[in-house]
Amino acid sequence: xxxxxxxxxxxxxxxxxxxxxxxxxxxxxxxxxxxxxxxxxxxxxxxxxxxxxxxxxxxxxxxxxxxxxxxxxxxxxxxxxxxxxxxxxxxxxxxxxxxxxxxxxxxxxxxxxx
Amino acid sequence: xxxxxxxxxxxxxxxxxxxxxxxxxxxxxxxxxxxxxxxxxxxxxxxxxxxxxxxxxxxxxxxxxxxxxxxxxxxxxxxxxxxxxxxxxxxxxxxxxxxxxxxxxxxxxxx
Numbered sequence: 001x002x003x004x005x006x007x008x009x010x011x012x013x014x015x016x017x018x019x020x021x022x023x024x025x026x027x028x029x030x031x032x033x034x035x036x037x038x039x040x041x042x043x044x045x046x047x048x049x050x051x052x053x054x055x056x057x058x059x060x061x062x063x064x065x066x067x068x069x070x071x072x073x074x075x076x077x078x079x080x081x082x083x084x085x086x087x088x089x090x091x092x093x094x095x096x097x098x099x100x101x102x103x104x105x106x107x108x109x110x111x112x113x114x
Numbered sequence: 115x116x117x118x119x120x121x122x123x124x125x126x127x128x129x130x131x132x133x134x135x136x137x138x139x140x141x142x143x144x145x146x147x148x149x150x151x152x153x154x155x156x157x158x159x160x161x162x163x164x165x166x167x168x169x170x171x172x173x174x175x176x177x178x179x180x181x182x183x184x185x186x187x188x189x190x191x192x193x194x195x196x197x198x199x200x201x202x203x204x205x206x207x208x209x210x211x212x213x214x215x216x217x218x219x220x221x222x223x224x225x
Binding site: 004033035039042043044045048055056058090092096102103104105106107108 | 122148150155156157158159160163203210211212213214215216217218
């Protein structure tokens, strides 16, 4: 069974630009969660999508948004990029979300904002 | 690539030693706890989990201990190997809530 895939793996953007990251969950998984990971703040939850609906949301500004498609693939978008948005963005999928089933992480997208 | 291990507490051990990584969790309502391992350049990988109705669970070379009285979780790795070198995170949650991750501990294993 293929794991969680994320594209692109690396990205360099300039302040003020916007970026879209993609996540393909494991087949059969309906929940996709996104996390931002930085050396200073660790792993911080962005949002979770389940059956195309945002079910949970972390404490991030509205510049961070996401969506989920009918095939469970998910995208996240960051608009008006700031230097502080440089981070590893991880997505994780699970069958139902929450703590009922195990979450599987993708390798992440390394975003650098210059 | 940039290490996720900057600014993290570090545990250095010799190959063959037993390692103990500790984690203090914050929410007394959490009923599910997980340990993840993250190697450089990779996403976190599930190691072992435990429910709040248990105080110990064993896997292959790993044991997780849960002390709900003091909200403390530990991961014991037996006969630590160089391949165990990574950042280890604990996470807590309940029901359909999202997981809350700890800051992580870097484990360095010397041959």
